[in-house]
Amino acid sequence: MPRPTGRVLTLLELLQSGGTRTMAELADRLGVDGRTVRRYVDHLLDLDVPVESVRGRYGGYRLAPGYRLPPLMLGDDEALAVLLGLEAGRRTGLTTTEHTASETAAAKIRRVLPRHVAHRLDALLESVAFTDRPGEFDNPNAEILLTVADAVRHCRPVAIRYTDRTDRPSERTLHAYGIVAHAGRWYVTGRDAGIGENRTFRLDRIADARTLPGSFEVPDGPGPAQRVLSGFATADYRHEVTLRIQGTTEQIRTRLPAGVATLEELEAASGEELAPAAGEELEAAAGEGGTPEPWLRVEIRAERLDWLPPVLAALDLPFVIERPSELRDLVLAFADRLAHRARQG
Known part of the structure; x- marks a missing residue:
């Protein structure tokens, strides 16, 4: 490709990135003088690309709003970034119209990828695992x-x-x-x-x-994200669970995030029993310097309770179940199952 033509395409790419580009900026990026930039702009106008001239101290050139460029020029890294974003959105449900738009967009980009880049992308997608499975989500219009x-x-x-x-x-x-x-x-x-x-x-x-x-x-x-998470934690569900857990907020949040539970620090709640059925006193968990960790009241609203016993076990922190009694029974049954399986080993 002759150098002037290459520079015209580079000018098109710079304008395509959005905003107004000053004459000085374009001349510097293209390595030419202002008169040559104006000549390149005339070339784009001859190709029916609507380049607008912006007057004033911070004037320059920009593309007309809403103009869709026929060729979308992406480098290899840019194409990979776009395709990975489309694939991640499809696999995690963050797409619209049942994935159709993301799939057709990905197919268009794949068709123009160099073969070696396409092979490397396929290898990457085959190697990547997503924690959310595709096909489980309802997509907005x-x-x-x-x-x-x-x-x-x-x-x-x-x-x-x-x-x-x-x-x-x-x-x-x-x-x-x-x-x-x-x-x-x-x-x-x-x-x-x-x-x-x-x-x-x-x-x-x-x-x-x-x-x-x-x-x-x-x-x-x-902010909006915190409002949504707080709404999840306080929404009306079948079961209202209240616990006291001895540990830091950071420790508890590893298993019970803001969208699941609300936390409130208690002024004095230590040395409690784990549950009436346990029959023995609970030792205070010590933090740094031997100072006992605080007790926090944890409130959870849930449709089901069966997921909570393994979560509490994974926390590995002292806790007291205030309500409901059904959860206490599930925790004891879960502990019995673990003990039975350990004895079998």
Whole structure:
């Protein structure tokens, strides 16, 4: 490729990255003078690429908003980054329209990859394991996702038609504070104007979204991600669990994250019994310098309890079950099973 043509394509790539590029910046990046930059811009205009001239002290050149370039020029590393992002989104459920858009986009990029790069990408994807399995998630409608995102950005109310987990439909006006991707699903959190309270909604359960006139102010406080996690921990579920665990917040959060449990430090709760059935006193766990670790009240809301005994065992910290008694029975049964299997070994 002759050098002038190569520089024209480099100019196109620089403009494609977005924003306004000054004459001085373009001349420096291309290694030419300002007059030559203007000639290269004329070449792009001859090819019907809409390059706009921006006047003023910080003026220069930019592409017209919304223009779609026919060739998408990506280096090998850029192509790998895009394909890995598409694949990660597909495997973890963070895509829209049942993965169709991500799959077709990946196929288009793969078709133009050099063979050696495609082989290396295939080897990488065959070697990568994802903790979330594909195909388990409900994906939001792309248009609804973009409508809600625009409402978040401009602090405008949005009317939604929503179906909750009991299949009950409703129409709501939402002051959306932010969109959160968590555990393979998309959520929007904000203030439900009809009831005057903060709520979190799954985006895949929103059947329609329409931006309304007006605006609102986002209140100070936790960010959208923290609001969603706190909402998970305090939502209404079948079982309400209360524990006292002796350890640090960091230790407990390794097994019971913010989306699962709320923690509250207790002023005086040491030397407690593990459970009435244990029949022996619990020794205080010592932290650094021999100082006993604090006791924290842990509250969990859950549909099922059978997952909690192995979690408590994995924590390996002193704990007391306050409620429900059913959990105490499950923990004792779990301990008996472990002891029985250990004796068999």
